[in-house]
Amino acid sequence: MTGSQGNPMTIGWGLIGQIWGRPIFQVLVRPTRYSFSLLEALGEFTVCLPVDGHARALALCGEKSGRDLDKIAECGLSTAPSVHIGVPHIAECPVHFECRVIHVNDVINAGLDAEIVSQSYPKGDFHRIYYGQILGVYES
Ligand SMILES: Cc1cc2nc3c(=O)[nH]c(=O)nc-3n(C[C@H](O)[C@H](O)[C@H](O)COP(=O)(O)O)c2cc1C
Numbered sequence: 001m002t003g004s005q006g007n008p009m010t011i012g013w014g015l016i017g018q019i020w021g022r023p024i025f026q027v028l029v030r031p032t033r034y035s036f037s038l039l040e041a042l043g044e045f046t047v048c049l050p051v052d053g054h055a056r057a058l059a060l061c062g063e064k065s066g067r068d069l070d071k072i073a074e075c076g077l078s079t080a081p082s083v084h085i086g087v088p089h090i091a092e093c094p095v096h097f098e099c100r101v102i103h104v105n106d107v108i109n110a111g112l113d114a115e116i117v118s119q120s121y122p123k124g125d126f127h128r129i130y131y132g133q134i135l136g137v138y139e140s
Contacts, residue, residue, distance in 0.1 A: 001045060001047075001048060001079075001087060001089060001090060002035045002087060003042065004087065006072055006079040006088040006089075007038055008057075008075075009029075009061055013027070014027045014047070016134075019131065022102070022134075023134040024131050024133060025047055025134050027045065027129075028130075029130060031126075035066070038066075039101065042086065042087060043100060043101040044087045044099065044100050046088070046099065047096065047099065048096040049093055049096070051093070054092075057076075061075065078092065079091060082096075082098045083098060083138065085098050089138075091140060093140060095140070097134050097136075098134070098135045098136045099135065100133050102132070103131040104128055106126055106128050107126040107128075109121075109126070
């Protein structure tokens with residue numbers, strides 16, 4: 001989730017690990033997403049883990065853009081304030097990560113496997129990789 005009001009976006013690509021001695025949640029976001037502009041503006045995000053009953057919400061939040069509708073309301077979900085950052089989390093998710101962006105870099109054509117370029121980037125909309133320092137992980 002990004003934005004101070006909370007715009008949820010379904011993600012499938014991400015990694016958790018340790019870099020620079022810090023716990024990091026890496027997410028990959030295409031520049032065409034509304035979430036991209038919110039991330040660029042605020043530099044913070046939450047990652048909220050779904051449960052079985054969230055299939056419809058996951059589909060809607062992975063198809064519709066927050067530019068066009070309030071996805072939280074549309075999904076019958078609600079937001080709750082986070083502890084460390086201004087971006088809220090989804091109250092109905094059992095676990096959430098609070099992350100502050102400490103680095104970004106872009107996936108580029110050079111050096112990337114040609115099959116991946118043709119399969120994942122036929123329009124040239126390469127992801128930006130956000131390195132979010134995990135400031136806290138909480139149960140709702
Ligand atoms: C299962 C699934 C996984 C997705 N993973 C990503 C992802 O990792 N990165 C990304 O940029 N878009 C991903 N998308 C697409 C976005 O969720 C989708 O474009 C969304 O509508 C963007 O919302 P926004 O414009 O409000 O940011 C995924 C979609 C689905 C259905």
